[in-house]
Amino acid sequence: EAGVTQFPSHSVIEKGQTVTLRCDPISGHDNLYWYRRVMGKEIKFLLHFVKESKQDESGMPNNRFLAERTGGTYSTLKVQPAELEDSGVYFCASSQGRLGEQFFGPGTRLTVL
């Protein structure tokens, strides 16, 4: 069974540009989460999807971040326009049930110059 996959693994963009990160959860997992780790700090929750619905987006930093999960399968996280402080590693995780163990993807390292 394939794990959670994320694309790209690395992205380097200039301030003001747009970047879209993709996450493919484990097949059959309705719950999908986005997290972010800024260098040296803790991993922070961004938002939680159940199927295609946003259940909790309390961790989204601001309106430059837009997450979607059309059809309840893969999810995208778009940052537009990117700022320097957006640099970090963005993790996606999925779980089968609401309280189940979360399986993490390898992360996307975003660098904004």
Place this chain on the structure above:
Amino acid sequence: AQKITQTQPGMFVQEKEAVTLDCTYDTSDPSYGLFWYKQPSSGEMIFLIYQGSYDQQNATEGRYSLNFQKARKSANLVISASQLGDSAMYFCAMRGRSNTGNQFYFGTGTSLTVIP
């Protein structure tokens, strides 16, 4: 407020020795879950061990055990017989109550280096 604290930014251990990675947590929820994840240099997050707040016994998974002290709100990870492949970042996490009941809170991590 829900919070995870890992006070050891870096730890060293001799190969084949045991090492304890500290984790304390803060929550007012009576029901919660505690997790440890390993992040090697390749970047993926690997689940290691889970402890439920109502579990009577400390969780164990192979060489990993969780020293759960509920009154002290600590959930330290013990790795026995360290191996070179154990060198990685280790994150303690707590599943806390959110709108949907499953938001994870992470600590800042501990970088473990196993010395040959």
